[in-house]
Amino acid sequence: MTAKNLQDTTTLSNGVNMPWFGLGVFKVEEGPELVNAVRTAIQHGYRSVDTAAIYENEEGVGQGIREGLEAAGIQREDLFVTSKVWNADLGYESTLKACETSVQKLGLEYLDLYLIHWPVEGKYVEAWKALETLYKQGRVKAIGVSNFHIHHLEQLMKETEIKPMVNQVEYHPRLTQKELQQYCQANGIQFEAWSPLMQGQLLDQEDLQGIAAKHHKSIAQIILRWDLQNGVITIPKSTKEHRIIENAAIFDFKLSDEDMQRIDSLNQDLRVGPDPDDFDF
Numbered sequence: 001m002t003a004k005n006l007q008d009t010t011t012l013s014n015g016v017n018m019p020w021f022g023l024g025v026f027k028v029e030e031g032p033e034l035v036n037a038v039r040t041a042i043q044h045g046y047r048s049v050d051t052a053a054i055y056e057n058e059e060g061v062g063q064g065i066r067e068g069l070e071a072a073g074i075q076r077e078d079l080f081v082t083s084k085v086w087n088a089d090l091g092y093e094s095t096l097k098a099c100e101t102s103v104q105k106l107g108l109e110y111l112d113l114y115l116i117h118w119p120v121e122g123k124y125v126e127a128w129k130a131l132e133t134l135y136k137q138g139r140v141k142a143i144g145v146s147n148f149h150i151h152h153l154e155q156l157m158k159e160t161e162i163k164p165m166v167n168q169v170e171y172h173p174r175l176t177q178k179e180l181q182q183y184c185q186a187n188g189i190q191f192e193a194w195s196p197l198m199q200g201q202l203l204d205q206e207d208l209q210g211i212a213a214k215h216h217k218s219i220a221q222i223i224l225r226w227d228l229q230n231g232v233i234t235i236p237k238s239t240k241e242h243r244i245i246e247n248a249a250i251f252d253f254k255l256s257d258e259d260m261q262r263i264d265s266l267n268q269d270l271r272v273g274p275d276p277d278d279f280d281f
Contacts (some may be wrong), residue, residue, distance in 0.1 A: 002228050002229050002231075002254075003020040003021065003228050003251065004251060005045075005251050006019075006021055006045040006046065006047070006248050006251065007019065007045065007047050008020050008021075009080075010190060010231075010233065012142050012165040012166065012190055013163070013165050013188040013189070013190075014142060014165055016112070016141050016142045016165070017080075018048070018080055018112070018113065018142070018166070018190065018233065019046075019047045019048035019080050019233075020228055020233050020234070021046070021048065021224075021228070021233070021234060021235075021248060021250075022046060022047070022048025022049060022050055022080065022082075022233070022234075022235040023037070023038065023041040023046050023048065023049050023050065023235060023236075023237070023238075023244070024050045024194065024235035024236060024237035025037070025038070025049070025050065025051050025055060025057055025061055025237060026052075026055060026194070026195075026237055027055070027237075028055070028057055028060075028237065028239055029056075029057060030056065030057050030059060030060045031060065033239050034057055034060040034061065034064060034239070035060050035063045035064040035067065036064070036239070037064065037238065037239040037240075037244065038060070038061055038063075038064025038065060038067075038068055039064045039067040039068040039071060040068075040241050040244055041068070041244050042064075042065070042068025042069065042071065042072050042074075042079070043068060043071045043072050044241075044244060044245055044248065045248065046244070046248065047078060047079055047080055048079070048080040048081075048082070048235065049061060049064075049065065049079070049080075049081050049082070050082040050168075050194075050235045051081075051082065051083050051084075051106075052083055052084035052086070052115075052117055053083065053084060053085060053086045053089070053098060053101070053102055053117075054084070054086040054117065058083065058102055058105035058106050059105045059106075059107075061081075061106060062105060062106035062107040062108065063107075065079065065081065065106070065107075065108075066107065076108070076109070079112075080112040080113065081106065081108060081111055081112050081113075082111070082112060082113040082114070082115065083099075083102040083106065083111055083113075083114060083115075084114070084115040084116070084117040084146055085098045085099065085102075085114065085115070085116055085117060085127060085131075086098065086117055087117060087118050087120045087123075089127075090116065090120050090123035090124060090126065090127040091123065091126055091127065091130075092126045092127070092129055092130045093130075095126075095127045095130035095131065096130050096133065096134065099111070099114055099130075099131075099134050099139060099140065102114075103139070110138065110139055110140060110141065111139070111140045111141070112140070112141045112142060113140065113141065113142045113143070113144060113165075113166060114131060114134060114140040114142075114143055114144075115143070115144045115145055115146045115166065115168060116128060116131065116144075116145045116146065116148075117146050117147070118146065118147050118276060118279065119145065119147060119148050119149070119152040119276055124145075124152065124156065125155070125156060125159050125160060128143075128145075128156055128160050128164075129160060131143040132160065132161055132162050135162065142165045142166065143162065143164065143165060144164040144165045144166030144167060144168065144189070144190075145164045145166070145167050145168075146167070146168040146169065146194070147168070147169055147170070147273075147276040148164070148167050148169070148276065149180065149276055149277060150179070150180055150183045152276070153167065153183070153184075153187070153189070157187070163187065163188070163189065164189050165189065165190060166189065166190045166191075166192050166233075167180075167184050167189050167190070167191060167192065168192040168193070168194055169191070169192070169193070169194065170193075170194055170195050170271055170272065170273050171191070171192075171193035171194070171195075171196065171227070171232060172193065172195060172196050172197065172198040172202065172223065173198070173202060173205075173208070173223060173226070173263050173264075173266040173267065174198055174201075174202065174266060174267060174268050174269075174270040175198075175267065175268075175269060175270055175271055176264055176267040178264075178267075181230075181232070185231070190233060191231065191232045191233070192232065192233040192234070192235070193227050193232050193233065193234045193235070194235065194273075195272055195273065196223060196224060196227055196234045196235070196236050197220055197223055197224075197236055198272055199272050201272065202219060202223065203219050203220065204219075205219065205266070207262055207263070207266060208222055208223070208263070208266075211255070211259050211262065211263070214259075215253050215255075217250075217253065218246060220236070220243075220246070220247060221246065221247070221249060221250050222255070222259075222263070223263070224236060224247060224250050225250045225253065225254075225255055226255060226259075226260060226263045228250070229254070229255055229260060230260070
C-alpha cells in the first residue's frame with residue numbers, strides 16, 4: 001500500500017504505526033534554523049522527526065517539537081520521534097545510559113523508535129540486548145538498526161530475542177540495495193531511507209529530469225515518490241520552509257511501472273556515506 005497523505009503510516013512488526021514520511025536533521029546544527037525547521041515541518045503536517053545522538057542537535061529538535069506541537073495543536077502521541085545510539089556507546093550499560101541522555105535532551109518521556117546507528121563489530125549484539133530491555137520497559141515503542149547488511153542482521157537475530165522492526169540505510173536511485181530490501185521484507189523488517197536525495201547529487205540527472213517534466217514535479221519529489229511506491233519510509237532533510245512543503249507534496253500523483261523501472265535502472269551501487277563493512281569510526 002502506498003501512502004495517500006503525509007500522515008499515512010505503515011504498521012511495524014510489533015503493531016506500532018510509523019509514518020511513511022518524515023523530516024531528517026542530519027548535519028543541522030543547534031540553533032534557530034533547526035528549531036524553526038522542526039516546528040515548520042510539524043505545522044505543515046509532518047508527523048515524524050529523525051535525529052541521532054551524534055548529530056548533537058537533540059536539544060534543538062526537542063525545542064522544535066514542543067513549539068511544533070503547540071503550533072499545530074496536536075499531542076506528543078501524534079508524533080513519531082526517532083533517535084540513534086552512537087558507536088562509542090555500544091555496550092549494554094552504556095547504551096541504556098545513551099538512550100536516557102537522548103530522551104532527556106529531547107525533553108520527551110519516551111522515544112517512538114531507537115536505532116543502533118552502525119553495526120560496530122563485536123559491540124552491536126550487546127547494544128541490541130540493551131534496546132530489548134528499553135523496549136520491554138516501554139522507554140521506547142519500537143527498536144531497530146541502521147546501516148546493517150544482511151550478515152549483520154543474521155548474526156543479530158541468531159543471538160538475540162527480538163528482531164529489529166526497522167533497518168534505516170542509505171538508499172537512493174544510485175544505491176537501490178534490492179537484495180537487502182528483499183531480505184528485510186521477508187523478515188518483517190521495515191526498510192527506511194537515509195540520504196534519499198543522495199545529498200543533492202541527483203538533482204540534475206537527465207532521466208529524472210524527463211520523468212519530473214512529465215509529471216510537472218521536481219526531481220526531489222520524483223525520488224521521494226519512488227521511495228514510497230517501493231515501500232520504503234523516507235526522511236528527506238531540509239531547513240527551508242518552501243522545500244519542507246515541496247518535499248511532502250508527493251501524494252497527488254503516481255509513477256508508472258515504466259517510470260519506476262527507469263529509476264531502478266540508475267543503480268550503480270554508489271554510496272555517499274561509508275560502507276558498513278569497512279567504515280572506521
